[in-house]
Every structure is written in C-alpha cells, then in structure tokens.
Amino acid sequence: MSQTPTLDPVTTSSEAAALSGNAALAARSGHLSPVLARYFQRGWVRGEGHRLYDADGKEYLDFACGLAVTILGHAHPAVSAAIHEQTDQLLHMCNGLGYLPPVTDLADALVETLPAPLDSVLLANSGAEAIEGAVKLARRVTGRPAVIGFSGAFHGRTYAPLSMTTSNLNYRVGHGPFLPDTYVSQFPSVYRGFGGDETAAVEGALASLQRLLAEQVPPQSVAAFLIESVQGEGGYDPVPAAFYQELRTIADRHGILLIADEVQSGLGRTGRMWGFEHAGIVPDVVCIAKGIANGLPLSAVVASTEHMRAWGAGAHGSTFGGNPVSCAAGVAVLRTIREERLVENAAERGAQLTAGLRAIAAEDPRIGDVRGPGLMIGVEFVTDRETRTPDTVIGDVLIARCADLGLLLLTCGPSHNVVRWIAPLDVTADEVDEALGIFRTALAG
Ligand SMILES: Cc1ncc(COP(=O)(O)O)c(C=O)c1O
Numbered sequence: 001m002s003q004t005p006t007l008d009p010v011t012t013s014s015e016a017a018a019l020s021g022n023a024a025l026a027a028r029s030g031h032l033s034p035v036l037a038r039y040f041q042r043g044w045v046r047g048e049g050h051r052l053y054d055a056d057g058k059e060y061l062d063f064a065c066g067l068a069v070t071i072l073g074h075a076h077p078a079v080s081a082a083i084h085e086q087t088d089q090l091l092h093m094c095n096g097l098g099y100l101p102p103v104t105d106l107a108d109a110l111v112e113t114l115p116a117p118l119d120s121v122l123l124a125n126s127g128a129e130a131i132e133g134a135v136k137l138a139r140r141v142t143g144r145p146a147v148i149g150f151s152g153a154f155h156g157r158t159y160a161p162l163s164m165t166t167s168n169l170n171y172r173v174g175h176g177p178f179l180p181d182t183y184v185s186q187f188p189s190v191y192r193g194f195g196g197d198e199t200a201a202v203e204g205a206l207a208s209l210q211r212l213l214a215e216q217v218p219p220q221s222v223a224a225f226l227i228e229s230v231q232g233e234g235g236y237d238p239v240p241a242a243f244y245q246e247l248r249t250i251a252d253r254h255g256i257l258l259i260a261d262e263v264q265s266g267l268g269r270t271g272r273m274w275g276f277e278h279a280g281i282v283p284d285v286v287c288i289a290k291g292i293a294n295g296l297p298l299s300a301v302v303a304s305t306e307h308m309r310a311w312g313a314g315a316h317g318s319t320f321g322g323n324p325v326s327c328a329a330g331v332a333v334l335r336t337i338r339e340e341r342l343v344e345n346a347a348e349r350g351a352q353l354t355a356g357l358r359a360i361a362a363e364d365p366r367i368g369d370v371r372g373p374g375l376m377i378g379v380e381f382v383t384d385r386e387t388r389t390p391d392t393v394i395g396d397v398l399i400a401r402c403a404d405l406g407l408l409l410l411t412c413g414p415s416h417n418v419v420r421w422i423a424p425l426d427v428t429a430d431e432v433d434e435a436l437g438i439f440r441t442a443l444a445g
Pocket residue numbers: 126127128129131154155156157228232233261262263264265289290
C-alpha cells in the first residue's frame with residue numbers, strides 16, 4: 001500500500017496554512033497513527049454523486065467507492081433523506097433493549113433478497129465483526145471447533161477473521177498466535193493456481209481440501225468452511241462455480257456449515273445480488289457489510305432461524321450493532337437497488353467495462369488477466385505473460401497516475417499488481433467510457 005505521510009508531523013498551523021489544501025491536511029495529521037497505510041496523500045472533503053473532491057478542490061471520478069462502500073455514490077438523495085429523518089427521530093437505542101422500526105424493516109428487506117432458509121438477521125458494525133459472529137455461531141451450533149478458510153482470503157483484522165486471512169503477510173506477521181483450530185486450504189485461483197485453467201484449479205483445490213481433511217483435521221471436527229464468493233483484497237478472484245458446488249456437497253455430507261463472506265462481493269456488486277448466486281448454491285451463513293448502508297457502519301450475519309435459535313439467546317450481541325440511523329440508510333439502499341434495477345445495471349455496465357479493459361489488454365502485454373463478474377473487475381499486471389510473474393511496481397504507479405488524471409482506482413493482490421475497479425452500482429455508460437479513456441492515458445505513461 002502507500003507510504004505513511006512524508007511531511008513532518010509537527011508542522012505549525014502557520015506553516016500548514018502556507019501549503020495547499022491536500023498538503024496542509026497531511027501536514028497537520030501527524031497525530032494519526034501511521035499503522036494505517038494510506039493509498040493517497042490527498043485530503044477528501046466532499047462527495048457528490050460519483051464525484052469526489054479533494055482539499056485542493058480537484059474533482060475525481062470515484063471508482064473506489066470508499067473501498068467498496070459507497071455503492072450508490074455520495075450524498076445519494078434517498079439515503080441522505082433517510083439518515084436525516086432517522087437522526088431527528090432516534091439516534092441510538094441498543095438493539096438488546098427492544099425493537100426498533102428501521103432495524104425490523106432492514107431485516108425484512110435483507111431477507112427478501114436472500115434464498116430460503118436464510119431468514120434471520122443479526123446486525124453488527126463491520127465486516128470483521130460479522131465474520132467473528134459467523135464463526136462463533138458455527139462453533140456453538142455444531143459443537144465443533146475447527147474452521148477452514150482458503151488461501152489468499154481477506155476476512156478482516158480481528159482474531160477470528162485474521163486467523164483465516166492470508167491475502168498479505170503483513171497483516172499476520174507479529175500478530176500470532178492465531179485462533180486455535182483454524183486452517184487454510186488452497187483457493188481455486190484460475191489464473192494463479194494449479195496450471196492456469198479452471199478445471200485444474202478446481203481439481204487442485206479440492207485435492208488440497210481432501211488432504212487437509214485426511215491429514216490435519218477430520219471432517220467431524222469441522223464447524224465451518226469460510227469463503228469469499230469473489231476474493232477481494234486477495235486479487236479480485238472469483239470462486240469457480242464447480243468448486244463452490246463441491247464445497248456445498250462436502251459440507252452437507254459432513255454436517256459442516258458453509259459461511260459465505262459477501263462483505264465485498266455482495267449487494268449487487270457481481271451483477272447478481274449475492275456472489276454465491278453465480279454458483280447456484282445456498283450457504284448456511286452469509287456475512288454482509290461495506291455497501292449495506294452506503295457509508296454508515298453496519299454489517300449483518302444472516303442464517304436460518306433454526307441456526308440462530310440453536311446459537312441461543314444472549315450468546316452474542318453488540319452495543320452499537322443495528323444502529324437505527326445505519327439501518328434506515330440500509331433500507332433506503334436496498335429499496336434503491338431494487339427500484340432502480342441496479343443489479344442489472346451492474347451486470348450491463350460490468351460487461352461494458354470488461355469489454356473495454358479486454359480491448360486494452362489485447363494491445364498491452366503488461367496485462368496478464370482481466371477477470372471478475374459484474375462490477376468487481378480485476379486487471380492483473382505481469383512482467384511476462386508466459387510465466388505470469390507479478391509486476392510488483394506498476395499497480396501503485398498506475399493508480400497514482402489515474403488519480404492525477406481524475407480517476408480513483410485501487411489495487412489489490414499481495415503484490416499490488418491487480419488494479420481493481422469498484423464502480424458504483426448506478427454508474428452510467430458515459431462514466432465507464434470516461435474511466436476507460438483515463439486508464440488508457442495512464443497506461444501510455
Ligand atoms: C471480503 C471481506 N471480508 C471482510 C472484510 C472486513 O471488513 P471490515 O474492514 O469492515 O472489518 C473485508 C474488508 O475489506 C472484506 O473485503
């Protein structure tokens with residue numbers, strides 16, 4: 001990721017005033033912990049629709065969405081109105097103290113988007129918290145200790161998700177020991193794993209899982225499989241449908257719960273409401289966060305009422321989880337997605353963007369792969385198409401160049417060599433063309 005601020009943190013206010021808006025803000029941010037790496041040395045002060053404005057007043061087309069969160073863009077009128085209305089009614093009431101209309105409404109709206117038997121919603125504040133909750137549910141409901149994740153995954157930075165997060169060594173180094181009885185099996189990466197085609201990737205990853213179940217942990221000790229329907233931070237890499245289907249079969253055979261991490265891939269991002277729909281399977285538990293309230297902190301664990309009952313009243317909870325203002329925003333987000341047919345838009349604009357990127361890749365040997373469903377698209381850069389050696393330099397250079405040209409994109413993958421495109425769900429055809437034009441210019445150097 002990017003470097004920590006280079007300006008002296010003890011810049012005086014008069015020195016800061018002499019700097020430009022971005023530089024001044026960076027200069028007076030010395031009390032912010034450098035543990036948080038920053039993609040950009042810019043200050044962000046305003047957002048409107050799909051445009052962001054920095055502290056120098058420069059405008060950007062936002063295809064980063066605050067890291068896959070502002071899926072309806074900034075200051076969306078329906079979301080803002082819902083927030084204002086709820087703020088004037090009731091700002092906070094712990095969900096553990098009773099029932100709140102926007103919380104009940106959000107649960108109903110979420111369940112409407114999910115297949116049976118996923119009909120029971122527990123609300124929390126962040127993606128990591130949702131994964132924590134799902135792991136606790138799986139352990140308690142099955143009475144088994146082990147959880148198996150997949151290599152290259154990112155599930156969050158608290159200990160349960162971190163124990164199965166391997167997308168970047170820096171997240172783990174020095175943070176162990178991790179949660180006992182957590183395991184990592186090979187992810188079926190079509191581009192990166194097992195010889196480069198889908199069949200080989202699926203067979204290789206299944207063999208890896210079978211070995212793990214035969215050599216390290218027996219299936220009857222496994223509470224859950226935890227998998228992102230499309231890997232996010234790990235490189236925008238979708239789970240092949242055949243693998244997901246087989247994982248479902250193995251889980252059913254052994255009474256293992258299947259937890260789908262839809263934190264980044266959910267809510268229409270992949271051109272379907274939920275990423276697992278591409279494989280035609282139904283998980284036992286779904287974790288949702290990021291875009292659910294278009295910018296307010298909120299997440300959800302959804303399972304069957306039967307599983308939630310078996311988890312047990314009082315077994316889990318949160319002071320802030322299900323904040324009514326976030327839930328009111330969430331209801332507006334789900335209504336807008338449905339009424340404006342934004343899942344369909346994500347599929348259509350995603351196809352346009354993928355076609356444009358493939359046309360660029362056809363003439364640019366630095367691009368090894370363009371992949372991903374809907375508007376969850378990764379462009380992987382390599383130094384050699386034959387060996388698929390990751391280009392560890394170009395990703396960060398390119399997104400910096402794009403930002404200078406007025407387009408916000410991010411990288412992902414352990415070598416930052418995948419440029420990820422996270423356009424808002426209501427992006428227009430003209431905006432997709434504008435972004436492709438800027439990307440072409442940035443590639444030309
Ligand atoms: C797939 C996935 N799961 C979990 C998380 C963790 O979410 P949070 O940062 O809200 O804790 C993320 C965050 O990027 C994610 O992409």
